[in-house]
Amino acid sequence: MVVFSNDLDKVMAAFIIATGMAALGTKVSMFFTFWGLSVLRKDPAPQTIKDVISAMFGAMLPRGATKLALSKMHMLGLGTRMMKQVMARKRVSTLPELMQQARSLGVRFVACDMAMDVMGLQREELLDEVDEVAGVGTFAAMAQASGTTLFI
Amino acid sequence: MVVFSNDLDKVMAAFIIATGMAALGTKVSMFFTFWGLSVLRKDPAPQTIKDVISAMFGAMLPRGATKLALSKMHMLGLGTRMMKQVMARKRVSTLPELMQQARSLGVRFVACDMAMDVMGLQREELLDEVDEVAGVGTFAAMAQASGTTLFI
Amino acid sequence: MVVFSNDLDKVMAAFIIATGMAALGTKVSMFFTFWGLSVLRKDPAPQTIKDVISAMFGAMLPRGATKLALSKMHMLGLGTRMMKQVMARKRVSTLPELMQQARSLGVRFVACDMAMDVMGLQREELLDEVDEVAGVGTFAAMAQASGTTLFI
Numbered sequence: 001m002v003v004f005s006n007d008l009d010k011v012m013a014a015f016i017i018a019t020g021m022a023a024l025g026t027k028v029s030m031f032f033t034f035w036g037l038s039v040l041r042k043d044p045a046p047q048t049i050k051d052v053i054s055a056m057f058g059a060m061l062p063r064g065a066t067k068l069a070l071s072k073m074h075m076l077g078l079g080t081r082m083m084k085q086v087m088a089r090k091r092v093s094t095l096p097e098l099m100q101q102a103r104s105l106g107v108r109f110v111a112c113d114m115a116m117d118v119m120g121l122q123r124e125e126l127l128d129e130v131d132e133v134a135g136v137g138t139f140a141a142m143a144q145a146s147g148t149t150l151f152i
Numbered sequence: 153m154v155v156f157s158n159d160l161d162k163v164m165a166a167f168i169i170a171t172g173m174a175a176l177g178t179k180v181s182m183f184f185t186f187w188g189l190s191v192l193r194k195d196p197a198p199q200t201i202k203d204v205i206s207a208m209f210g211a212m213l214p215r216g217a218t219k220l221a222l223s224k225m226h227m228l229g230l231g232t233r234m235m236k237q238v239m240a241r242k243r244v245s246t247l248p249e250l251m252q253q254a255r256s257l258g259v260r261f262v263a264c265d266m267a268m269d270v271m272g273l274q275r276e277e278l279l280d281e282v283d284e285v286a287g288v289g290t291f292a293a294m295a296q297a298s299g300t301t302l303f304i
Numbered sequence: 305m306v307v308f309s310n311d312l313d314k315v316m317a318a319f320i321i322a323t324g325m326a327a328l329g330t331k332v333s334m335f336f337t338f339w340g341l342s343v344l345r346k347d348p349a350p351q352t353i354k355d356v357i358s359a360m361f362g363a364m365l366p367r368g369a370t371k372l373a374l375s376k377m378h379m380l381g382l383g384t385r386m387m388k389q390v391m392a393r394k395r396v397s398t399l400p401e402l403m404q405q406a407r408s409l410g411v412r413f414v415a416c417d418m419a420m421d422v423m424g425l426q427r428e429e430l431l432d433e434v435d436e437v438a439g440v441g442t443f444a445a446m447a448q449a450s451g452t453t454l455f456i
Contacts, residue, residue, distance in 0.1 A: 002454075004317055009186055013156055013303075016266075017295075020288035026296060034313055035376060053390055060377065072187060073212065083270075086205055090269050114320075117394050118387075136324035143321075143452045144330060148295045150154075150303040151317075151454040161338055165308055165455075168418075169447075172440035178448060224339060225364065235422075238357055242421050300447045302306075302455040 001028065002139070002151045003036035006062055007071035008080060008095065011039055014152045015098035021148070022105035029146075030102075031139045033112035037119060038062045039095075040111055040126045054120020061119065064127075065095045103129055110134050110142075153180065154291070154303045155188035158214055159223035160232060160247065163191055166304045167250035173300070174257035181298075182254075183291045185264035189271060190214045191247075192263055192278045206272020213271070216279075217247040255281055262286050262294075305332065306443070306455045307340035310366055311375035312384060312399065315343055318456045319402035325452070326409035333450075334406075335443045337416035341423060342366045343399075344415055344430045358424020365423070368431075369399040407433055414438050414446075 003014050014030065022028045032040055043064035050058065062068050073079035087094070093101065103109075108131045116122075116133065123133060132138070143149045155166050166182065174180045184192055195216035202210065214220050225231035239246070245253065255261075260283045268274070268285065275285060284290070295301045307318050318334065326332045336344055347368035354362065366372050377383035391398070397405065407413075414436045420426075427437060436442070447453045 002317075002321070004314065010156070013154075013186060016288050017154070017292065020292035021295065023289070024292050024296060026292070034317060053386070082205070086270055090266075092266060092270060114394075114396060118390055118396060136320050137327070140321065140324035140328050140330070143325065144328060146452070148298070148301045149452045149454060150301060151456050152303050162308070165306075165338060168440050169306070169444065172444035173447065175441070176444050176448060178444070234357070238422055242418075244418060244422060300450070300453045302453060304455050 001030050001149065003030055003032045003039065004034050005071070005152055006035040006038040006068055008068035008083075009070050009072075010152050011036070011065070011068060012095055012098065014150075015095065015102055017150065018107050019098060019101045019105055022102065022107050026147075027106070028102075029108040029110055029142050031110045031112060031134075031142070033115045034119075035061070037111060037115055037121060037126070038068065039065050039099075040109065040130055041121070042125055042127055043067065046124050048122050048125060050120055057119045058121075065099060068095065099129070108132070110138065112136070112139070153182050153301065155182050155184045155191065156186050157223070157304055158187035158190040158220055160220035160235075161222050161224075162304050163188070163217070163220060164247055164250065166302075167247065167254055169302065170259050171250060171253045171257055174254065174259050178299075179258070180254075181260040181262055181294050183262045183264060183286075183294070185267045186271075187213070189263060189267055189273060189278070190220065191217050191251075192261065192282055193273070194277055194279055195219065198276050200274050200277060202272055209271045210273075210277075217251060220247065251281070260284070262290065264288070264291070305334045305453065307334050307336045307343065308338050309375070309456055310339035310342040310372055312372035312387075313374050313376075314456050315340070315369070315372060316399055316402065318454075319399065319406055321454065322411050323402060323405045323409055326406065326411050330451075331410070332406075333412040333414055333446050335414045335416060335438075335446070337419045338423075339365070341415060341419055341425060341430070342372065343369050343403075344413065344434055345425070346429055346431055347371065350428050352426050352429060354424055361423045362425075369403060372399065403433070412436070414442065416440070416443070
């Protein structure tokens with residue numbers, strides 16, 4: 001599974017599918033690239049030395065799973081906040097809870113090295129739960145060996 | 153196939169692929185979740201008793217296949233209307249026609265129960281053509297058994 | 305692989321995955337449809353005779369791989385230009401370079417005939433590198449025979 005997006009709704013769908021498949025005994029790997037790397041950022045961020053562009057990316061991209069916004073009806077944060085409240089009342093797991101469930105079901109988190117380089121993200125800025133930093137070659141090999149591959 | 157989006161262009165692509173594959177004899181199931189549930193809404197909606205939030209979602213989300221908008225060049229409805237006219241002139245099936253073709257080719261429509269709960273949608277608000285209301289476990293089992301899985 | 309989008313970031317991801325898989329010896333076909341057709345447009349466009357609507361589409365859609373915009377942080381072109389500069393400094397291949405790599409690794413480019421018809425695009429407006437103009441039936445057959453299918 002490629003997680004390309006950092007929209008809250010799409011990332012939640014990715015984790016719901018990942019945990020659902022892992023619960024059936026399927027081995028699941030999630031490859032986070034481009035905007036999707038935001039999901040794996042630590043909050044607060046550790047101190048790092050960065051060039052100007054990397055610092056700008058760091059400031060503009062959401063810092064971790066609790067900071068993501070809906071792809072539609074975000075409405076300057078109001079829609080996203082409302083959606084989170086509704087989900088809490090309906091007892092839908094939050095994104096951090098889903099990530100925890102995915103981890104405990106053995107879902108692997110892989111961060112794309114090329115996207116980290118472009119965004120100026122360093123390994124220590126990403127969650128300790130990340131299993132591997134790897135390139136597209138690793139992803140291609142995973143996809144080849146995999147029954148189902150999704151791009152989200 | 154997961155239909156997550158409610159953009160007219162993406163949903164049409166989903167149905168064109170679904171009917172194309174079904175025409176080759178492949179068994180196709182479409183799992184509608186989140187924004188994608190809009191596609192399955194009846195228009196006009198039947199009378200239902202709803203809390204305020206569910207009523208708000210109901211009012212803000214498009215009511216069925218004829219109300220969807222393009223993901224790009226919507227231009228306050230102008231672009232979407234123009235695109236529909238062009239498609240009609242080029243004899244491309246409309247979305248309701250594609251849905252009908254999919255049905256007659258045996259494509260299964262599955263609605264995601266968790267998303268229905270979050271959006272406050274009740275079974276009777278969805279088309280009678282919906283075969284099943286099911287959860288991610290059902291989807292995961294379908295994906296496991298399936299040769300091709302798309303997330304649209 | 306279906307390339308539906310014409311966002312620079314998504315199209316680059318599509319080509320990075322395509323070249324990554326082709327480098328492992330996998331046969332890869334990319335089916336360009338709807339907005340994705342923009343990627344294959346020649347720039348400058350050859351002279352063609354068009355009706356008004358087709359000319360409007362032609363003017364509004366990006367003309368080829370060098371004209372695409374980011375799906376997020378485009379910021380009237382500033383974000384896209386900055387991203388391209390960062391990628392150049394990090395020695396990430398540009399989209400035209402990725403397309404060239406894909407070609408030399410034997411990746412097939414297929415253009416969707418229905419989308420070309422709707423957008424009013426003629427064969428000679430698309431790159432000579434396009435191997436085939438085909439319909440959804442061809443795509444469905446490719447997907448059936450394929451291990452991995454992505455919708456991007």
